[in-house]
Amino acid sequence: MNTNGLGFLLVGGGVLGVVVWLLHKLGRALATIAEVLAAAAVVFIALWSAVKLLAWLGKQVFTHWRTSLGVLAVVAWWQWLGWPSLAITVGSVAVVLVVWRLLDVVSFDRCCGRFLRAWWLRWFTYARKLPGWLHACGLSISDGTMPVEVTVNLVGRRRKAVSRTAGGGTAVQVPRVLGVKSGPSWDEVRVRLVPGQKPEDFDDAARALAVARKVTRCQVRELEPNVVSLDFQRRDLLKAPVDCAELPDLAAVNPVDLRRVFTGRTEYGQNWRLPLTGPGAHMLVAGATGAGKNSVMWSPLVSAASAIRAGTVRVSGIDPKGMELAYGRGIFARYGVAGKEAIEVLDDLLDGLESRKREFAGRTREVPISTDYPLEVLEFDEIGALTKYTDRKTREAIVERVAILTTQGRALGYTVRGYVQEPTKDTVPVRELFPRRVCLRVTSKTHVGMVLGDGAYERGAWANRIEESAAGVGYIWGEGIREPLRVRAGWVPDETVKALETYVTNGGAHVIDLPVRHGGEEVAA
Numbered sequence: 001m002n003t004n005g006l007g008f009l010l011v012g013g014g015v016l017g018v019v020v021w022l023l024h025k026l027g028r029a030l031a032t033i034a035e036v037l038a039a040a041a042v043v044f045i046a047l048w049s050a051v052k053l054l055a056w057l058g059k060q061v062f063t064h065w066r067t068s069l070g071v072l073a074v075v076a077w078w079q080w081l082g083w084p085s086l087a088i089t090v091g092s093v094a095v096v097l098v099v100w101r102l103l104d105v106v107s108f109d110r111c112c113g114r115f116l117r118a119w120w121l122r123w124f125t126y127a128r129k130l131p132g133w134l135h136a137c138g139l140s141i142s143d144g145t146m147p148v149e150v151t152v153n154l155v156g157r158r159r160k161a162v163s164r165t166a167g168g169g170t171a172v173q174v175p176r177v178l179g180v181k182s183g184p185s186w187d188e189v190r191v192r193l194v195p196g197q198k199p200e201d202f203d204d205a206a207r208a209l210a211v212a213r214k215v216t217r218c219q220v221r222e223l224e225p226n227v228v229s230l231d232f233q234r235r236d237l238l239k240a241p242v243d244c245a246e247l248p249d250l251a252a253v254n255p256v257d258l259r260r261v262f263t264g265r266t267e268y269g270q271n272w273r274l275p276l277t278g279p280g281a282h283m284l285v286a287g288a289t290g291a292g293k294n295s296v297m298w299s300p301l302v303s304a305a306s307a308i309r310a311g312t313v314r315v316s317g318i319d320p321k322g323m324e325l326a327y328g329r330g331i332f333a334r335y336g337v338a339g340k341e342a343i344e345v346l347d348d349l350l351d352g353l354e355s356r357k358r359e360f361a362g363r364t365r366e367v368p369i370s371t372d373y374p375l376e377v378l379e380f381d382e383i384g385a386l387t388k389y390t391d392r393k394t395r396e397a398i399v400e401r402v403a404i405l406t407t408q409g410r411a412l413g414y415t416v417r418g419y420v421q422e423p424t425k426d427t428v429p430v431r432e433l434f435p436r437r438v439c440l441r442v443t444s445k446t447h448v449g450m451v452l453g454d455g456a457y458e459r460g461a462w463a464n465r466i467e468e469s470a471a472g473v474g475y476i477w478g479e480g481i482r483e484p485l486r487v488r489a490g491w492v493p494d495e496t497v498k499a500l501e502t503y504v505t506n507g508g509a510h511v512i513d514l515p516v517r518h519g520g521e522e523v524a525a
């Protein structure tokens with residue numbers, strides 16, 4: 001090798017060394033920058049996730065403030081006062097609730113039980129399982145036609161609400177649970193529809209939803225254009241017919257509390273009692289044909305049999321059909337079928353009312369019920385037949401007399417109980433004068449409000465949904481009942497009506513011969 005070659009080799013080696021040194025420096029600088037960037041990214045992602053978590057928590061606390069406050073209170077208690085005092089308090093509250101429930105299930109459920117149950121069902125049944133049921137019943141929206149649109153960045157992966165997932169599956173939108181209400185027999189689950197759904201889709205899937213929930217019935221109510229209520233019937237204590245009271249022994253002494261006469265059962269499995277006297281005794285029962293109006297009539301009469309037999313209760317009947325009451329004709333002291341006879345019955349009752357008024361005015365504020373002054377109960381079957389579907393004169397006369405009896409009768413010992421198929425104001429102009437109403441199966445949702453008052457349907461009195469097979473089932477509301485209560489009247493078979501007639505007439509109940517009136521003059525019959 002000559003001198004030139006050696007010099008070239010030395011220069012080349014020196015340049016290579018410098019390049020390697022520079023690359024080394026550059027690599028280290030880049031590695032440092034990458035480290036700093038990675039550390040910054042980790043910190044940023046951690047901070048971002050913390051902010052997101054806080055935002056989510058804030059939203060949960062805001063939207064589910066009761067649950068959040070409850071949890072917060074429990075945690076705070078545990079922290080500051082210790083778990084023994086928390087356990088003792090929770091245990092004591094549980095004991096109080098159990099005792100309350102055992103003593104009075106209705107007030108417990110009304111004030112407390114239904115809220116606890118709704119909370120439990122919302123979080124542990126519907127929020128967890130309903131999306132799956134809805135999806136399985138075809139009530140979700142999945143869009144397989146839209147393109148994949150997934151954005152991946154440093155702070156996570158973002159995708160459109162309706163889009164295919166990165167894995168090739170299809171994203172699904174399921175209606176969201178907005179709230180749960182729980183009654184003694186039904187749960188109402190409000191859900192918000194997703195775009196692309198309509199309430200009718202839910203109607204079609206109601207049966208499948210009931211099967212998914214493992215209940216016999218599910219009904220759908222449209223609350224808003226995009227909100228429906230899925231109503232699941234959890235249980236039905238009124239499925240089987242309820243027996244009416246037994247007729248008492250002839251020899252036994254059977255005092256009857258006429259303010260609380262056994263009529264049937266409530267959906268809580270408790271006795272349903274109606275007053276035959278006192279506040280709320282005048283009663284209007286509405287129900288389509290075959291709804292079981294007559295069992296609401298007969299059942300209290302069977303329960304009050306001994307009082308009727310003893311003469312402290314006297315029953316009169318107006319029976320435009322001439323069938324139902326005629327079957328127990330002997331039970332009724334006064335009885336009328338057509339318009340003229342009905343007016344005679346009403347006039348006779350009004351005469352008694354007037355004479356009681358004269359006798360007791362200034363002496364007492366309420367006539368004491370006795371055999372001398374018996375409780376006069378008027379059973380007015382198919383009241384609409386005589387307050388609408390008859391000639392105008394008869395109609396007006398009857399409406400006027402019924403109005404007097406219902407407005408003045410209570411303190412004087414007169415009670416009117418009317419039964420109607422079509423509860424419109426047109427059919428029963430005196431509808432509002434009956435303080436107690438019972439709504440059996442009706443043909444229209446609007447009838448529910450007409451009978452039980454505004455808001456009754458919205459609060460769960462779904463009398464238009466009662467099945468035809470459930471005769472005697474209905475709803476009561478008002479008069480101290482805060483939520484519509486489902487009830488079933490005791491079934492009174494024909495032989496019991498006959499036995500009641502025999503029981504009552506053997507005891508000396510007498511049939512009053514009504515005076516025949518012509519143009520206001522009285523002629524003894």
Ligand SMILES: Nc1ncnc2c1ncn2[C@@H]1O[C@H](COP(=O)(O)OP(=O)(O)OP(=O)(O)O)[C@@H](O)[C@H]1O
Binds near residue numbers: 473
């Ligand atoms: N409480 C009840 N439990 C079980 N079944 C009942 C009850 N009440 C009525 N039913 C059944 O329903 C049928 C019709 O009842 P009911 O005659 O009382 O109806 P309604 O409302 O008076 O009808 P209509 O107005 O046509 O006379 C009865 O023959 C009986 O089979």
